[in-house]
Amino acid sequence: MITCRSYHLTLLLALCCFSLTICPGGANMGGYDVEPAPPGTDTGTPLETVKVPVWEYSPQDVAVILAISASPFLLCPLELLFILKLLAALGFRRIRKTNVLDNLSRSRIFHYIQNSPGTDFTEISRETGVSPNSLRYHLAVLKQMNKVSMLETSRNTRYYENSGSYPPIEQKVLRYLHSKPTRTLLKLIKENPNLSRLQLEIALGVSGAGINWHMHRLSDDGILAIRKEGRNARYEINNEAMPYLEKYLPRFDSLPETEGTR
Known part of the structure; x- marks a missing residue:
């Protein structure tokens, strides 16, 4: 994710590159006009295309290339902000330890495990009314957030509140x-x-x-x-x-x- 600091640095670099492209060193700041050649003017034979090594680029050319390369990232913070606001409006948000139980189904699962330590998957699904597929997801989230611990057995898996109180x-x-x-x-x-x-x-x-x-x-x-x-x-x-x-x-x-x- 682009940080605020990196965004400001990228913006500053783009502005510097832009200033170099419009104000090249040694140019006549008084300006000049470009007019089309008169009809019939011999423009000469086109020269053969020659590849220029990178190290022979002028500072202005390098600045333009960098500006073009960095320009897509200038919009990323705005795009990310829009996406995050859209997800929040749809009910999606990043799961943290502080909000992991804000989901009603997940909270019901956790409190059932808390009140019935050693319960298994089938019992949790039956008693909470959460479908097996949803239950697998919520149990994985609770485990990832260190809210529950598991005891694997040869027949099934038992779930406990991960409070450190169950030796x-x-x-x-x-x-x-x-x-x-x-x-x-x-x-x-x-x-x-x-x-x-x-x-x-x-x-x-x-x-x-x-x-x-x-x-x-x-x-x-x-x-x-x-x-x-x-x-x-x-x-x-x-x-x-x-x-x-x-x-x-x-x-x-x-x-x-x-x-x-x-």
Whole structure:
């Protein structure tokens, strides 16, 4: 973008070049008249065209070339001003951190993420009513402006307010609480830390392979620990994850059945 300073320098250069072209050094300032030659005057044989090297140009020639080269840029500030005013009239303006939430859809998306940390793309689109294509754009803008952060998983992406208040373990806890089967499993283990795998199978109506799958995911992410007792396994919530379960479980328990079910 042309700055005000560069614009003034370009204008000054053009004026200087113009003055050189109309007032060449050594010219007779008194002026002179040019008249057509009388009929029948021998004008001579045209000379062969000769290429003149750049370094042999006169100062006046160089000034004219520079003026012609710079002249299109003299109108750029006016053109840019007109374009910016037109875009502003149509509702377009440069996005900054100070106005990123002025867009109603983007503000609704951000506040939903703020109130439902760990939510995913499908849930945001459903709960805010923003179409998937528009949602992708607004999420990209919010991420670029450092308003939201993301946790990539093997199945989807989870979104959080980028306030620095969500450490990795908290993000992982929130991710699992958005899945109703895993949330129920964590609640059972939290309230009954000595439950065996068989007891969990009966309580959840899930096969032993399904319980193992959930437990290994939770264990790999540091949410719970698996203790072997002979042929049996016992499960307990890790101390680092427990405060976040106590903080968020009541909130998720109060959600309608259509929310937090994945």
